[in-house]
Amino acid sequence: MFTSTITLAPELAVSEWFNTPAAPTLAALRGRPVFIHSFQLLCPGCVVQSIPQAQRIERVFGHTDLQVLGIHTVFEHHAAMSAVTLRAFLHEYRITHPVGIDLADNRSGTPITMRRFALRGTPSSILIGRDGSIVHQAFGVEEDLAVGARIAVALSAHIPAINATEGAPEENGCDDGRCAAPTSPKSAA
Numbered sequence: 571m572f573t574s575t576i577t578l579a580p581e582l583a584v585s586e587w588f589n590t591p592a593a594p595t596l597a598a599l600r601g602r603p604v605f606i607h608s609f610q611l612l613c614p615g616c617v618v619q620s621i622p623q624a625q626r627i628e629r630v631f632g633h634t635d636l637q638v639l640g641i642h643t644v645f646e647h648h649a650a651m652s653a654v655t656l657r658a659f660l661h662e663y664r665i666t667h668p669v670g671i672d673l674a675d676n677r678s679g680t681p682i683t684m685r686r687f688a689l690r691g692t693p694s695s696i697l698i699g700r701d702g703s704i705v706h707q708a709f710g711v712e713e714d715l716a717v718g719a720r721i722a723v724a725l726s727a728h729i730p731a732i733n734a735t736e737g738a739p740e741e742n743g744c745d746d747g748r749c750a751a752p753t754s755p756k757s758a759a
Contacts, residue, residue: 576703578702580596580686581596582670583672594639600700601729605721608693610651613692621693624665627721639667640665640669640670641672644681687704691709693710700727705724
């Protein structure tokens with residue numbers, strides 16, 4: 571019998587969630603495609619392009635089991651982008667999908683989810699397949715048609731048998747006890 575090993579996407583590290591009664595986890599969402607958009611509320615590309623794109627994705631694929639998640643990944647201007655500010659921002663921009671605040675890592679200065687996924691900055695997006703593996707990851711905003719096509723393929727995929735212990739990252743989301751941090755997140759904004 572042929573068994574393939576998949577590498578599961580690392581788990582999200584979030585200090586606080588908005589727009590959801592319970593904290594979503596990638597483990598609990600396994601079996602559903604997940605579109606994650608990483609943003610900062612003071613990032614012009616995020617406000618003008620990626621957040622509206624995530625809202626379009628949510629509307630277009632709202633009849634499917636796709637889960638859209640936002641991760642507020644703050645790696646600069648920390649004082650200006652507090653949880654209180656984010657709550658008001660989500661209300662004003664009518665963002666209704668779950669949004670989590672990327673957990674700060676005071677040692678490295680790079681938020682933990684950002685480091686786990688080796689994100690280069692914001693905006694970034696991650697598409698996770700039904701099997702829990704990363705299907706596609708991008709820095710910047712891609713064309714809607716390309717993103718929509720990838721999501722459609724992820725939605726049409728069958729759920730393979732998953733051995734959650736095989737090929738899974740360690741509990742902290744890093745392989746071999748190491749997490750690769752972005753080379754220079756401040757310059758990528």
